[in-house]
Amino acid sequence: PRRAVDSLRSPLTPDVRRFMAADPNRFSDAFLGFSISKPSLWRFMPPAWSPAAMLTNSAEPDSIWRLHAPKPFVCFMGSHASATEAFPTVQVTARRSRVPTSAEADALQEQTIAFLGEQCPDFDVLESSTSNIVAGFRASLLRSRYSLVAGEDDELLFSVLARSIVIFSPGVSFTIGMSSSEDPAYFDEGDFDRVLASVSIAKRV
Numbered sequence: 001p002r003r004a005v006d007s008l009r010s011p012l013t014p015d016v017r018r019f020m021a022a023d024p025n026r027f028s029d030a031f032l033g034f035s036i037s038k039p040s041l042w043r044f045m046p047p048a049w050s051p052a053a054m055l056t057n058s059a060e061p062d063s064i065w066r067l068h069a070p071k072p073f074v075c076f077m078g079s080h081a082s083a084t085e086a087f088p089t090v091q092v093t094a095r096r097s098r099v100p101t102s103a104e105a106d107a108l109q110e111q112t113i114a115f116l117g118e119q120c121p122d123f124d125v126l127e128s129s130t131s132n133i134v135a136g137f138r139a140s141l142l143r144s145r146y147s148l149v150a151g152e153d154d155e156l157l158f159s160v161l162a163r164s165i166v167i168f169s170p171g172v173s174f175t176i177g178m179s180s181s182e183d184p185a186y187f188d189e190g191d192f193d194r195v196l197a198s199v200s201i202a203k204r205v
Contacts, residue, residue, distance in 0.1 A: 026198075028075045031056060032094055033202025034174060039191045042088075045075040051094060063108035069095035072177075076112055077157070078191065086148070086158045088188075099138060105130040105168070109140050111146040112164070120146035134163075135201040139167045144183055163192060169201050171172040 027044070028035040031052035038044065048071035055061050059122035072091035079087055100108060109130050119122045141163070148158040159182040167174045176196065180187035 002050045008151075009102065012040055013024060022061060029073065032073070032172060033204070034094070034176075035198075035200040036074065036092065036176075037198035038090070038195065039078065042076045042078045042191075047075060049073055057084045065096050069093060074107070080091070082181075082186060084158070085183060085186045087178060088161050088180040088186075088191065089178070090192070091177050093123075093175045093177075094172050096171060098170065099168045099170055102130070105140055108166075109142065112142060114146065116146070119166045120148075122147050122171070125160075134167050134196065135169075135199045136203070137167050137201060138164055141165050161187075167199070167201065170204050172204075174201065 009076075023037070025040050026037045027050060034078040046203075050070045050077060051068075051073055054068065056062050058064055070093060072093050075089070077087050077089045100172065109128060113125055121155045123144060125142070127141065130140040132139040132141050143161075143163050145159065145161050148160055150158060159172050161180050161182045163178040165178075166174040167176070176199070178192050178195070180192075
């Protein structure tokens with residue numbers, strides 16, 4: 001199993017007010033035209049980068065996109081009392097892209113599944129679809145489960161339930177990664193459904 005990142009285990013209390021909308025549970029990035037809401041009891045975490053701050057008036061936007069596209073620009077996390085179960089977490093990344101054809105979207109999904117299967121020996125696909133609509137745009141959905149190890153001596157084993165949604169808006173694709181314990185006692189699937197339903201993406205002309 002793959003090594004767990006600290007964010008699966010340690011909730012943080014960051015200050016991300018510069019990105020906040022009037023609603024304290026809603027994140028908005030005007031540069032990307034992207035908005036999303038978190039459950040009221042979850043906490044925002046420090047984003048890895050701000051597209052608005054780094055790309056606006058940048059002399060080398062292409063290099064900045066390549067450097068930061070894999071990193072989340074917004075993250076939030078729930079919590080529970082167990083130290084041996086993954087916390088429910090949502091993070092969003094953005095990269096420049098065009099809207100793929102149906103065949104291209106299918107091929108991208110197959111490549112993603114193959115890559116995750118190589119990274120996690122016990123990776124298991126629960127649901128896969130490339131014909132969804134999220135926030136008015138075409139989207140691919142991948143629901144899966146796998147194991148992660150953590151701790152100084154790899155003494156902790158997390159069984160993770162993951163959901164990955166790739167939204168293909170013109171010019172920019174957004175990947176929403178959602179993860180939690182596989183045990184339903186430690187997350188509410190309705191929270192993830194409401195988060196996804198809250199996504200808004202501005203249409204570019």
